[in-house]
Amino acid sequence: MKKPKYREIIDILQERIKNNIYPIDSFLPSQIDLAEEFNVSRMTIKKAIDVLILQGILSSKRGSGTKVLNYSFWENDTALITEYEGLSKQMGKRGVTVESEILHFEVLFPEKDIQKRLKIDITQPIYKIVRLRMIKNEPYVLEYTYMPCHLVPHLSDDVLRTSVYSYLHNELNIHFSGAYRNIKAAKADHNDIKYLNCQIHDPVLEVEQIIYLKDGIPIEYSKSRNRFDIRGYTMLDMEK
Amino acid sequence: MKKPKYREIIDILQERIKNNIYPIDSFLPSQIDLAEEFNVSRMTIKKAIDVLILQGILSSKRGSGTKVLNYSFWENDTALITEYEGLSKQMGKRGVTVESEILHFEVLFPEKDIQKRLKIDITQPIYKIVRLRMIKNEPYVLEYTYMPCHLVPHLSDDVLRTSVYSYLHNELNIHFSGAYRNIKAAKADHNDIKYLNCQIHDPVLEVEQIIYLKDGIPIEYSKSRNRFDIRGYTMLDMEK
DNA sequence: CAGTGGTCTAGACCACCAG
DNA sequence: TGGTGGTCTAGACCACTGG
Numbered sequence: 001m002k003k004p005k006y007r008e009i010i011d012i013l014q015e016r017i018k019n020n021i022y023p024i025d026s027f028l029p030s031q032i033d034l035a036e037e038f039n040v041s042r043m044t045i046k047k048a049i050d051v052l053i054l055q056g057i058l059s060s061k062r063g064s065g066t067k068v069l070n071y072s073f074w075e076n077d078t079a080l081i082t083e084y085e086g087l088s089k090q091m092g093k094r095g096v097t098v099e100s101e102i103l104h105f106e107v108l109f110p111e112k113d114i115q116k117r118l119k120i121d122i123t124q125p126i127y128k129i130v131r132l133r134m135i136k137n138e139p140y141v142l143e144y145t146y147m148p149c150h151l152v153p154h155l156s157d158d159v160l161r162t163s164v165y166s167y168l169h170n171e172l173n174i175h176f177s178g179a180y181r182n183i184k185a186a187k188a189d190h191n192d193i194k195y196l197n198c199q200i201h202d203p204v205l206e207v208e209q210i211i212y213l214k215d216g217i218p219i220e221y222s223k224s225r226n227r228f229d230i231r232g233y234t235m236l237d238m239e240k
Numbered sequence: 241m242k243k244p245k246y247r248e249i250i251d252i253l254q255e256r257i258k259n260n261i262y263p264i265d266s267f268l269p270s271q272i273d274l275a276e277e278f279n280v281s282r283m284t285i286k287k288a289i290d291v292l293i294l295q296g297i298l299s300s301k302r303g304s305g306t307k308v309l310n311y312s313f314w315e316n317d318t319a320l321i322t323e324y325e326g327l328s329k330q331m332g333k334r335g336v337t338v339e340s341e342i343l344h345f346e347v348l349f350p351e352k353d354i355q356k357r358l359k360i361d362i363t364q365p366i367y368k369i370v371r372l373r374m375i376k377n378e379p380y381v382l383e384y385t386y387m388p389c390h391l392v393p394h395l396s397d398d399v400l401r402t403s404v405y406s407y408l409h410n411e412l413n414i415h416f417s418g419a420y421r422n423i424k425a426a427k428a429d430h431n432d433i434k435y436l437n438c439q440i441h442d443p444v445l446e447v448e449q450i451i452y453l454k455d456g457i458p459i460e461y462s463k464s465r466n467r468f469d470i471r472g473y474t475m476l477d478m479e480k
Numbered sequence: 481c482a483g484t485g486g487t488c489t490a491g492a493c494c495a496c497c498a499g
Numbered sequence: 500t501g502g503t504g505g506t507c508t509a510g511a512c513c514a515c516t517g518g
Contacts, residue, residue, distance in 0.1 A: 004506060030484060041508045046486080056418060059455045062485045063516030069456035070359070119310070177478060178296060184472035185425040185445040203443025203468070205425035215299045216309035228443070232424035235475065238417060244487060270503060281489045286505080302504045303497030484516075489509100497503075 005040055009048040012038075017057065017068055027065040028058070056238045098140075100161050103195070104130035107149060114146050117210055117221045125149045129160060132195050139196045140230060145222040152219070168219075175214065182208040183233055186225075196227050203228045245280055249288040252278075257297065257308055267305040268298070296478045337375075340401050343435070344370035347389060354386050357450055357461045365389045369400060372435050379436045380470060385462040392459070408459075415454065422448040423473055426465075436467050443468045 016022050028034065031049070035042040049066060052058040060066040110118065110126045118126070129145040145164075147155070152168065159167045168174040186206045188198040198204065205226040210218050256262050268274065271289070275282040289306060292298040300306040350358065350366045358366070369385040385404075387395070392408065399407045408414040426446045428438040438444065445466040450458050 006506080032484085041510090042485095043488095043509095044507060047506090049485095056452075059417065060485060061455060061516080062514060063483080065484060065516095067455060177299070179477050180296075180474070181477070182472050182474045183423050183445070185443040185466075185468035187441075187443055187468075201427075201441035203425040203427055205423070205445075212296075215301060215307060226425075228425035228427075232422050234420070234422045235477075237419050237421070237475075246487080272503085281491090282504095283490095283507095284488060287487090289504095300504060301497080302495060303502080305497095305503060481518085482516105485514090487511100487513080489511080492506100492508080494506080495504090497501105499500085499502105 005038075006044050006047040006051075009034075009038055009040070009045065010051055013048060013052060014057070022068050024068050024070045027067055030065065054238050056236050097135075098163075099134045099137075101132040101134065102129070102157060102160050103132055104128065105157065105160060110146070114221060118146065118148055118218045120148055127152070127155055131160065140227065142191060142195050142225040143222060144224070145220060147220050148218075151213075151217070174219070176219070177212050177214045177216070179212065180210045184208075185228075192225055196225065198227060205231065205233070207233060245278075246284050246287040246291075249274075249278055249280070249285065250291055253288060253292060254297070262308050264308050264310045267307055270305065294478050296476050338380075338403075339374045339377075341372040341374065342369070342397060342400050343372055344368065345397065345400060350386070354461060358386065358388055358458045360388055367392070367395055371400060380467065382431060382435050382465040383462060384464070385460060387460050388458075391453075391457070414459070416459070417452050417454045417456070419452065420450045424448075425468075432465055436465065438467065445471065445473070447473060 013022070013028075022028055028049075029037070031042050031045045034045045038045065049058060049060065053060060057069060058066055059069050106128050107125050108128055109122050110120060110124065114126065115121060118124075120126075125148075127145070127147045127149060129143075129147075131143045131145070132139055133141040133143060149155075151174075152164075152172070155164075155167075184206050186204050188196070188200065188202045188204050192198045192202075192204050193200060196204075205228055207224045207226065209220070209222050209224070211220040211222075213219050253262070253268075262268055268289075269277070271282050271285045274285045278285065289298060289300065293300060297309060298306055299309050346368050347365050348368055349362050350360060350364065354366065355361060358364075360366075365388075367385070367387045367389060369383075369387075371383045371385070372379055373381040373383060389395075391414075392404075392412070395404075395407075424446050426444050428436070428440065428442045428444050432438045432442075432444050433440060436444075445468055447464045447466065449460070449462050449464070451460040451462075453459050
């Protein structure tokens with residue numbers, strides 16, 4: 001058994017919801033019935049349902065049942081960043097390819113603030129990468145990325161030009177556990193004007209981000225500067 | 241028994257971590273030991289630990305144990321919005337009081353886009369509220385709020401001047417299940433300049449938000465315009 | 481009232497990691 | 500290899516909802 005049972009059940013339920021076997025606003029069969037259907041205990045069904053509740057797809061109420069929510073609203077246009085993935089993959093889903101121009105790629109010893117954010121000391125060399133991400137030759141995001149060298153060996157121009165994340169996932173088999181993000185508005189600076197084609201008084205959306213591995217080790221600190229008229233950040237927070 | 245056991249255990253573990261009984265980077269006692277100590281089954285301990293993992297406080301690895309992460313980084317300055325709460329409460333924790341100036345308060349039939357976001361039709365009247373939130377007489381956030389009247393009866397000036405959220409929670413016993421948010425940068429408009437004291441070319445951070453009740457019913461749609469130099473949005477996304 | 485979901489148990493098996 | 504966490508079970512009691 002590779003995948004846990006409750007994961008399998010999550011996939012099946014999601015499939016059924018997508019295929020309108022459980023339409024929006026309808027109720028799922030009771031946990032007891034589902035347990036019987038899948039030949040598992042009720043706790044296992046409960047666990048699967050809990051995950052879907054956390055994702056904002058279902059809603060349970062004691063005494064009445066489990067309802068399918070209208071989740072289509074946040075499923076469509078803007079990019080959901082809750083599930084962590086790079087820009088390439090986000091856009092790839094929509095059939096758009098992202099090109100990257102590498103403006104800088106160097107190795108150096110980290111400054112104080114980078115040390116703090118990546119939880120390393122000055123003796124640990126880091127990569128500093130500046131990339132301009134473009135879609136259909138239109139500048140989109142200007143990204144400043146810092147990663148400890150020892151965690152990401154053999155990083156090459158080639159990888160940077162496509163997606164660092166797929167390299168980490170597929171080649172190095174590294175998986176993230178989560179990310180800390182801070183979002184703010186800022187005034188366009190010299191580089192924004194030069195590379196993002198911003199006008200001098202345009203605002204910019206800056207997303208500062210630290211990505212963590214499963215055991216809490218930071219693997220990336222980055223700042224991305226987004227053109228205000230092209231990109232926003234969308235998220236879904238469910239309680240619990 | 242009012243609070244479930246696993247909730248109690250969450251509180252106790254959190255307390256112990258805060259008091260350095262389980263210091264950062266140390267390992268918790270095994271689930272078996274904890275189960276024994278609290279006189280509960282291991283599943284109950286596991287459930288408590290799962291919540292703390294989701295909050296980014298702990299990290300478990302099969303075969304080795306459960307470690308306390310350094311979560312202090314995101315615990316301090318900027319406001320965490322994952323746990324949904326109003327501005328008043330957010331600031332209240334830090335001993336700061338928020339004053340509100342009510343710029344508009346009216347009842348009307350909703351426009352098309354509001355209908356869509358609040359999932360109501362044109363026959364359902366809504367409140368439209370515009371408030372300027374201030375701290376120490378400094379303008380901070382300009383908030384446009386829309387709520388269906390039938391979900392929030394007896395909304396008064398008095399409530400608006402303090403906190404709508406504590407009114408909903410404490411008086412009406414209404415609780416949220418989550419929120420959808422979209423964040424973007426924008427140019428300061430006429431009202432931003434007038435009320436937030438923005439300069440003409442200043443950027444503004446706009447947070448668009450829909451808050452949902454437990455069963456997926458939208459109860460609030462709001463836009464807040466934040467001064468770029470004062471307020472950013474911080475969040476923590478953990479996988480699972 | 482019957483039926484729902486929320487919690488909890490005592491034990492079980494497994495996959496993984498350290499020594 | 501022994502101890503860890505991840506999963507799963509079969510049953511139980513409770514709180515809540517609806518008719």
